[in-house]
Structure formats: C-alpha cells, structure tokens
Amino acid sequence: MTLKIPIVIFSIFLLSGCASLDEIQNSELAHTVGSFQLNPVRPNNYWYDGKTYEYNKYQIEIYSEPGHAHISLDGKYIGDTPLLYKFTGTLTKGDEIVFRIMPFDENIKPFEQALKIKDELPRKINFKLTDK
Numbered sequence: 001m002t003l004k005i006p007i008v009i010f011s012i013f014l015l016s017g018c019a020s021l022d023e024i025q026n027s028e029l030a031h032t033v034g035s036f037q038l039n040p041v042r043p044n045n046y047w048y049d050g051k052t053y054e055y056n057k058y059q060i061e062i063y064s065e066p067g068h069a070h071i072s073l074d075g076k077y078i079g080d081t082p083l084l085y086k087f088t089g090t091l092t093k094g095d096e097i098v099f100r101i102m103p104f105d106e107n108i109k110p111f112e113q114a115l116k117i118k119d120e121l122p123r124k125i126n127f128k129l130t131d132k
Contacts, residue, residue: 044086046120051093053120057086063126064101067108072100080104081127091117101127108132 041047041056048054062071064081071078071085074097078085091097095117102110109132115121 048120052090053092053117054090055087055121057088058121059123060085060087060121061124063124064103064129065126066105066129068104069127069129070102070104072102074098075100087121091121093117099125099127101129103129105129 041054043057044059046053046055046058062079062081062083062085064071069081071081071083073085073087096114097117099113099115100110101113108129113127
C-alpha cells in the first residue's frame with residue numbers, strides 16, 4: 001500500500017507537465033519530421049518528388065500579342081492579359097493543361113493551347129494572336 005501512494009503522486013506530477021493535443025498540433029514541431037518540413041513548398045515555388053510537381057502560388061506571367069485577351073486554364077477563367085497568375089496544385093509528368101485564349105479584338109481568332117508537363121511550369125508565357 002505504501003508503494004502505491006508514491007506511484008500515484010509521481011504519475012500525477014508526470015502528467016501535469018504534458019502538453020495538450022491542441023498544443024502539440026499547433027506547435028512548430030507538428031510541421032516537421034526530423035529535419036524535413038511536412039509541406040516543403042514555399043510560396044512561388046514548387047516541389048518535385050521524381051514523378052509529380054507540387055506548386056504553391058507559383059507565379060506565371062501571361063501575355064498576349066497583339067492586344068489583350070481573356071485567359072482560361074482547363075476551362076476556368078483565370079484573368080485577362082497581361083496577367084500575373086499564381087498557380088497552386090499538383091501536376092504529374094505527362095499531364096496536359098489547356099489554355100483558352102479569347103482576344104478582346106473580334107478580328108482576332110480565339111484558340112486553345114495545350115501545355116504538356118515535362119519539367120516545371122514556365123515562368124512566362126506569351127501567346128501570339130493571329131487575325132481571323
């Protein structure tokens with residue numbers, strides 16, 4: 001019986017110094033494993049693991065000549081040229097992304113341009129627009 005009291009007191013003392021689950025999840029240590037960050041992608045950068053590229057607010061300058069155009073990426077409107085687009089997402093080597101270019105000038109024909117992922121995305125894209 002006398003041995004149980006010191007064990008109980010030691011257990012209470014030990015547990016009183018433990019961090020709560022919320023404290024652990026919100027700490028800096030929750031975002032690292034060893035010396036590696038769990039999410040290694042900083043803004044305006046990408047991470048390549050040998051198969052896929054993971055992008056975080058990767059800045060791509062998009063232009064069109066002559067004039068301005070509406071730009072869609074994979075069917076979603078992203079803005080008008082000139083445009084500084086911040087791409088976030090994951091792409092695998094061999095994937096294709098499709099740009100649709102709709103010029104403001106009705107005398108210039110709209111078109112689509114597919115970009116096959118071989119390496120990281122380009123930092124600058126300039127679409128050459130042609131008359132109808």
